[in-house]
């Protein structure tokens with residue numbers, strides 16, 4: 001029986017049925033249990049990739065603690081018989097204020113990698129943000145997403161010809177926004193990764209976009225298939241651009257008319273600068289605590305960033321989003337939508353596309369019920385009034 005007409009909470013009925021039927025394969029619903037189950041099936045290398053954080057993991061913990069500090073004050077008798085989660089972000093009509101965060105190297109987590117997560121997201125109409133460090137090309141991810149919405153996450157390469165080529169490819173492959181990640185021009189100091197795995201390239205994944213790129217290939221005497229060594233050297237020179245500065249953003253805007261989203265913003269002045277340079281949105285993020293240990297929790301940074309942009313562009317948030325109530329809190333603090341990160345990898349690790357579908361449906365069901373039980377019928381009504389002062 002579904003007492004609130006929301007399409008997502010009905011998933012709980014299916015889960016009850018599975019449990020009644022004694023389905024031994026049933027995936028956990030509890031977020032902590034899901035994480036434990038995924039950890040148990042991942043190799044050391046994949047675990048280091050997924051769970052890796054900068055330094056002692058202070059910022060990973062801070063992201064969660066920031067959510068735990070915020071409290072909701074539910075209201076009642078407000079007709080919540082129909083719940084609406086839909087939200088428009090950068091011209092995309094989203095079924096919910098949710099996107100899949102860009103995550104590279106998903107082949108380490110499951111053989112179907114990015115294609116599986118793109119298919120699961122597309123089936124629900126949730127945008128996937130394809131990473132530059134994907135273990136599939138943007139064209140392959142676009143094909144998996146089919147008619148589903150998709151954005152492309154850019155790590156700005158050191159060569160302008162390669163940059164122009166990437167941009168042209170993602171435009172032709174139907175991506176509708178470019179998300180420039182600014183906080184990871186080099187990886188943070190990640191002890192788990194150093195001890196257990198090494199960077200993605202050592203695992204032979206994450207450079208697919210380069211190896212398949214005509215501009216990149218034209219810079220090699222022999223194709224990568226014949227000379228891996230030379231391709232590897234060029235890749236290490238070309239993959240990032242630590243000299244990049246705000247002044248360069250204009251060049252990207254000239255190359256593409258796609259909306260530009262700047263991801264990795266934690267300071268209000270950087271948010272203002274991004275908007276001044278033409279960003280159509282910003283993502284308040286500390287990269288899931290993978291870059292600077294001791295960096296501010298993204299949820300803690302959010303209100304000042306929302307304030308700084310003053311409604312001129314949407315502010316998205318990621319880092320520590322694990323439940324429906326987390327989404328409600330982020331939106332109440334001014335986020336237009338959130339990016340789901342590690343949890344979808346847990347589903348991917350356990351059951352590929354089906355596992356990602358499960359994680360998304362659980363989150364959406366939880367979100368729908370939490371809103372209803374807070375007395376809020378539509379995400380459009382959500383604001384700071386729901387928060388405990």
Ligand SMILES: Cc1cc2nc3c(=O)[nH]c(=O)nc-3n(C[C@H](O)[C@H](O)[C@H](O)COP(=O)(O)O)c2cc1C
Pocket residue numbers: 049050051101102103104131132133134153181263285286287288289318319320321340341342343
């Ligand atoms: C395994 C892994 C790989 C990631 N790869 C990328 C990437 O290629 N590009 C990017 O912008 N962010 C990347 N991120 C950061 C996520 O987009 C997001 O900011 C972060 O996962 C949010 O934190 P949470 O997963 O703890 O909620 C990665 C995160 C993880 C866990």
